[in-house]
Amino acid sequence: MPLSMFTLDGDRLVPTAVARSMWSENQIHGVAVSGALARGLEARLAAIGRDDLVPARYTVDLFQPASMAPCTVATEVVREGRRICLIDATLLQEGVRVARASCTFLLPTESPTGEVWMPVERPEPPPLDVSPVSDEPRVPFYTSDQPWSQDFAAHQNGGRKVTWQAGLAIVDTEPGTPFQSVASIADSTSMVVNWGTQGVQFINTDITLALARQPVSREIGLSATDRVEHDGISVGTVEVFDRAGPLGTAMVAALANAKRPVDFTDVEFDDDGERTQRTP
Structure with a gap:
Protein backbone atom coordinates (compact mmCIF):
# COMPACT_ATOMS: atom_id res chain seq x y z
CA MET A 1 0.00 0.00 0.00
CA PRO A 2 1.26 3.53 -0.74
CA LEU A 3 2.15 5.90 2.05
CA SER A 4 -1.07 7.86 2.53
CA MET A 5 -2.72 10.44 4.73
CA PHE A 6 -5.98 8.49 5.19
CA THR A 7 -7.39 4.98 5.06
CA LEU A 8 -10.95 4.26 3.94
CA ASP A 9 -13.72 2.95 6.20
CA GLY A 10 -16.73 2.94 3.91
CA ASP A 11 -17.11 6.57 2.91
CA ARG A 12 -15.16 7.78 5.94
CA LEU A 13 -11.56 8.99 5.74
CA VAL A 14 -9.57 7.79 8.75
CA PRO A 15 -6.39 9.85 9.29
CA THR A 16 -3.06 8.05 9.51
CA ALA A 17 -0.05 9.17 11.55
CA VAL A 18 1.26 10.93 8.43
CA ALA A 19 -1.71 13.35 8.66
CA ARG A 20 -0.81 14.49 12.19
CA SER A 21 0.01 18.20 12.49
CA MET A 22 3.06 19.58 14.25
CA TRP A 23 0.82 22.22 15.86
CA SER A 24 -0.95 19.54 17.94
CA GLU A 25 -0.78 15.77 18.34
CA ASN A 26 -4.58 15.56 17.94
CA GLN A 27 -4.83 17.81 14.88
CA ILE A 28 -4.80 16.99 11.15
CA HIS A 29 -2.48 19.26 9.18
CA GLY A 30 -3.71 21.41 6.32
CA VAL A 31 -1.94 19.32 3.67
CA ALA A 32 -4.17 16.35 4.52
CA VAL A 33 -7.32 18.47 4.88
CA SER A 34 -6.75 20.13 1.51
CA GLY A 35 -5.97 16.81 -0.14
CA ALA A 36 -9.18 15.23 1.19
CA LEU A 37 -11.27 18.14 -0.10
CA ALA A 38 -9.55 18.08 -3.52
CA ARG A 39 -10.21 14.35 -3.80
CA GLY A 40 -13.90 14.93 -3.07
CA LEU A 41 -14.13 17.69 -5.67
CA GLU A 42 -12.47 15.55 -8.35
CA ALA A 43 -14.80 12.66 -7.56
CA ARG A 44 -17.89 14.87 -7.94
CA LEU A 45 -16.61 16.25 -11.27
CA ALA A 46 -16.11 12.69 -12.52
CA ALA A 47 -19.56 11.70 -11.26
CA ILE A 48 -21.22 14.32 -13.47
CA GLY A 49 -19.13 13.19 -16.44
CA ARG A 50 -17.15 16.40 -17.00
CA ASP A 51 -13.72 15.03 -17.95
CA ASP A 52 -13.41 17.92 -20.43
CA LEU A 53 -12.83 20.45 -17.60
CA VAL A 54 -9.71 21.20 -15.56
CA PRO A 55 -9.32 22.85 -12.13
CA ALA A 56 -8.39 26.53 -12.44
CA ARG A 57 -9.13 28.12 -9.05
CA TYR A 58 -9.22 26.23 -5.77
CA THR A 59 -9.91 27.89 -2.42
CA VAL A 60 -9.91 26.33 1.06
CA ASP A 61 -11.13 27.83 4.33
CA LEU A 62 -9.49 26.25 7.41
CA PHE A 63 -11.85 27.73 9.99
CA GLN A 64 -11.69 25.01 12.67
CA PRO A 65 -8.91 22.57 13.61
CA ALA A 66 -9.65 19.10 12.27
CA SER A 67 -8.95 16.44 14.89
CA MET A 68 -7.35 13.03 14.31
CA ALA A 69 -10.79 11.49 13.90
CA PRO A 70 -12.68 10.05 10.90
CA CYS A 71 -13.89 12.56 8.31
CA THR A 72 -16.44 12.65 5.52
CA VAL A 73 -16.56 14.97 2.52
CA ALA A 74 -19.84 16.34 1.19
CA THR A 75 -19.93 18.03 -2.24
CA GLU A 76 -22.39 20.20 -4.15
CA VAL A 77 -22.44 21.34 -7.78
CA VAL A 78 -23.13 25.06 -7.50
CA ARG A 79 -23.23 25.74 -11.23
CA GLU A 80 -22.51 23.71 -14.35
CA GLY A 81 -22.21 25.29 -17.78
CA ARG A 82 -20.52 24.42 -21.05
CA ARG A 83 -17.22 26.14 -20.17
CA ILE A 84 -17.38 26.35 -16.38
CA CYS A 85 -18.37 24.24 -13.40
CA VAL A 96 -19.64 19.27 12.27
CA ARG A 97 -18.07 21.33 9.49
CA ARG A 122 11.20 31.19 -13.30
CA PRO A 123 12.01 28.85 -10.39
CA GLU A 124 13.45 25.44 -11.20
CA PRO A 125 13.46 22.06 -9.43
CA PRO A 126 16.57 20.88 -7.59
CA PRO A 127 19.30 19.42 -9.82
CA LEU A 128 18.67 15.81 -10.81
CA ASP A 129 21.69 14.62 -8.84
CA VAL A 130 20.02 16.07 -5.72
CA SER A 131 16.41 15.05 -6.46
CA PRO A 132 15.98 12.50 -9.28
CA VAL A 133 12.63 12.34 -11.07
CA SER A 134 10.23 10.34 -8.87
CA ASP A 135 6.65 10.41 -7.62
CA GLU A 136 7.61 8.25 -4.65
CA PRO A 137 7.03 9.74 -1.17
CA ARG A 138 10.10 11.41 0.28
CA VAL A 139 11.11 14.14 2.67
CA PRO A 140 10.58 17.55 1.00
CA PHE A 141 13.60 19.43 -0.33
CA TYR A 142 14.18 23.09 0.51
CA THR A 143 16.55 25.82 -0.55
CA SER A 144 16.97 29.15 1.25
CA ASP A 145 20.16 30.89 2.37
CA GLN A 146 21.46 27.32 2.20
CA PRO A 147 21.57 25.05 -0.87
CA TRP A 148 18.96 22.39 -1.69
CA SER A 149 18.70 19.71 1.01
CA GLN A 150 16.26 17.74 3.14
CA ASP A 151 17.87 19.07 6.33
CA PHE A 152 15.10 21.22 7.83
CA ALA A 153 17.34 22.65 10.55
CA ALA A 154 19.66 24.11 7.91
CA HIS A 155 16.79 26.12 6.42
CA GLN A 156 15.52 27.70 9.64
CA ASN A 157 16.81 31.10 8.59
CA GLY A 158 15.55 34.40 7.22
CA GLY A 159 16.20 33.52 3.59
CA ARG A 160 13.73 33.33 0.73
CA LYS A 161 12.54 29.73 0.46
CA VAL A 162 11.69 27.30 -2.30
CA THR A 163 10.41 23.76 -1.74
CA TRP A 164 10.20 20.69 -3.98
CA GLN A 165 8.13 17.69 -2.97
CA ALA A 166 6.10 14.76 -4.25
CA GLY A 167 2.45 14.63 -3.25
CA LEU A 168 1.41 11.79 -0.94
CA ALA A 169 -1.55 9.58 -1.78
CA ILE A 170 -4.68 10.85 -0.06
CA VAL A 171 -6.02 7.34 0.67
CA ASP A 172 -4.10 4.07 0.76
CA THR A 173 -6.14 2.35 -1.97
CA GLU A 174 -5.55 5.07 -4.58
CA PRO A 175 -2.30 6.34 -6.13
CA GLY A 176 -3.41 9.97 -6.02
CA THR A 177 -3.66 12.45 -8.90
CA PRO A 178 -1.63 15.49 -9.96
CA PHE A 179 -4.45 17.82 -8.86
CA GLN A 180 -4.71 16.18 -5.45
CA SER A 181 -0.95 16.57 -5.11
CA VAL A 182 -0.80 20.25 -6.02
CA ALA A 183 -3.91 21.02 -3.93
CA SER A 184 -2.45 19.36 -0.84
CA ILE A 185 1.08 20.73 -1.31
CA ALA A 186 -0.40 24.24 -1.73
CA ASP A 187 -0.93 24.25 2.05
CA SER A 188 2.89 24.31 2.33
CA THR A 189 2.70 27.87 1.00
CA SER A 190 2.42 28.95 4.63
CA MET A 191 5.63 27.17 5.53
CA VAL A 192 7.48 28.60 2.51
CA VAL A 193 6.49 32.21 3.27
CA ASN A 194 6.23 32.14 7.09
CA TRP A 195 9.24 30.04 8.10
CA GLY A 196 11.96 32.17 9.65
CA THR A 197 14.76 32.14 12.17
CA GLN A 198 12.45 31.16 15.07
CA GLY A 199 10.52 28.50 13.14
CA VAL A 200 6.99 28.83 11.76
CA GLN A 201 5.21 31.39 13.94
CA PHE A 202 2.07 31.85 11.82
CA ILE A 203 -0.78 29.40 11.16
CA ASN A 204 -2.66 29.77 7.90
CA THR A 205 -6.43 30.13 7.84
CA ASP A 206 -6.91 29.49 4.12
CA ILE A 207 -5.38 28.43 0.80
CA THR A 208 -6.04 29.90 -2.64
CA LEU A 209 -4.53 28.07 -5.60
CA ALA A 210 -4.82 29.30 -9.20
CA LEU A 211 -3.69 27.00 -12.01
CA ALA A 212 -3.23 27.76 -15.69
CA ARG A 213 -2.57 24.09 -16.44
CA GLN A 214 -2.47 20.68 -14.81
CA PRO A 215 0.77 19.37 -13.27
CA VAL A 216 2.63 16.81 -15.38
CA SER A 217 3.19 14.59 -12.33
CA ARG A 218 2.87 14.55 -8.53
CA GLU A 219 6.18 16.46 -8.13
CA ILE A 220 5.43 20.09 -7.26
CA GLY A 221 7.52 23.14 -6.35
CA LEU A 222 6.61 26.34 -4.47
CA SER A 223 8.80 29.45 -4.63
CA ALA A 224 8.16 32.46 -2.36
CA THR A 225 7.31 35.58 -4.36
CA ASP A 226 5.94 38.01 -1.77
CA ARG A 227 5.08 38.41 1.90
CA VAL A 228 3.37 41.21 3.83
CA GLU A 229 3.01 41.19 7.63
CA HIS A 230 1.23 43.67 9.93
CA ASP A 231 -0.31 43.39 13.42
CA GLY A 232 0.04 39.61 13.57
CA ILE A 233 -1.51 38.97 10.14
CA SER A 234 0.61 37.65 7.29
CA VAL A 235 -0.25 37.37 3.59
CA GLY A 236 2.14 35.38 1.43
CA THR A 237 2.25 34.24 -2.19
CA VAL A 238 4.27 31.63 -4.06
CA GLU A 239 4.81 30.63 -7.66
CA VAL A 267 13.32 17.22 14.50
CA GLU A 268 14.18 14.88 11.66
CA PHE A 269 11.94 13.25 9.04
CA ASP A 270 12.29 10.09 6.98
CA ASP A 271 10.68 8.94 3.75
CA ASP A 272 8.26 6.70 5.65
CA GLY A 273 6.63 9.76 7.20
CA GLU A 274 8.19 9.24 10.63
CA ARG A 275 9.17 12.24 12.75
CA THR A 276 11.87 11.87 15.38
CA GLN A 277 13.84 14.11 17.69
CA ARG A 278 17.19 15.11 16.28
CA THR A 279 20.16 13.54 18.01
CA PRO A 280 22.33 16.24 19.68
Missing part, protein backbone atom coordinates in the same frame (compact mmCIF):
# COMPACT_ATOMS: atom_id res chain seq x y z
CA LEU A 86 -18.26 25.37 -9.78
CA ILE A 87 -18.25 22.69 -7.07
CA ASP A 88 -18.17 23.16 -3.29
CA ALA A 89 -16.89 20.62 -0.76
CA THR A 90 -17.17 20.43 3.02
CA LEU A 91 -15.08 18.34 5.43
CA LEU A 92 -17.14 17.06 8.36
CA GLN A 93 -16.30 15.28 11.61
CA GLU A 94 -19.27 13.84 13.49
CA GLY A 95 -21.52 16.06 11.38
CA VAL A 98 -14.34 21.86 10.05
CA ALA A 99 -13.20 23.07 6.61
CA ARG A 100 -14.64 23.89 3.22
CA ALA A 101 -13.37 24.28 -0.33
CA SER A 102 -14.57 25.58 -3.66
CA CYS A 103 -13.16 24.78 -7.08
CA THR A 104 -13.80 26.42 -10.43
CA PHE A 105 -13.29 23.95 -13.29
CA LEU A 106 -12.84 25.47 -16.75
CA LEU A 107 -12.82 24.22 -20.35
CA PRO A 108 -9.37 24.50 -21.99
CA THR A 109 -9.38 26.14 -25.43
CA GLU A 110 -6.84 27.57 -27.87
CA SER A 111 -4.88 30.57 -26.53
CA PRO A 112 -5.31 33.84 -28.45
CA THR A 113 -2.49 35.46 -30.41
CA GLY A 114 -0.72 38.60 -29.24
CA GLU A 115 1.99 39.42 -26.74
CA VAL A 116 1.36 39.90 -23.03
CA TRP A 117 4.01 40.46 -20.34
CA MET A 118 5.19 37.46 -18.36
CA PRO A 119 8.23 37.03 -16.10
CA VAL A 120 11.44 35.87 -17.74
CA GLU A 121 13.00 34.23 -14.68
CA VAL A 240 3.74 27.03 -8.26
CA PHE A 241 5.81 25.01 -10.75
CA ASP A 242 6.72 21.51 -11.87
CA ARG A 243 9.37 19.98 -14.13
CA ALA A 244 7.62 21.44 -17.21
CA GLY A 245 7.65 25.02 -15.88
CA PRO A 246 5.22 27.40 -14.14
CA LEU A 247 1.72 26.25 -13.19
CA GLY A 248 0.22 29.24 -11.40
CA THR A 249 0.23 30.81 -7.96
CA ALA A 250 -0.86 30.07 -4.40
CA MET A 251 -1.66 32.46 -1.55
CA VAL A 252 -2.35 32.10 2.17
CA ALA A 253 -3.46 34.44 4.93
CA ALA A 254 -2.13 33.53 8.36
CA LEU A 255 -2.44 34.52 12.03
CA ALA A 256 0.47 34.88 14.44
CA ASN A 257 0.95 31.84 16.65
CA ALA A 258 4.23 32.81 18.28
CA LYS A 259 3.46 31.28 21.68
CA ARG A 260 3.83 27.78 20.24
CA PRO A 261 5.85 27.98 17.02
CA VAL A 262 6.81 24.94 14.96
CA ASP A 263 10.57 24.64 15.50
CA PHE A 264 12.43 22.42 13.01
CA THR A 265 15.86 22.61 14.60
CA ASP A 266 15.34 19.54 16.77
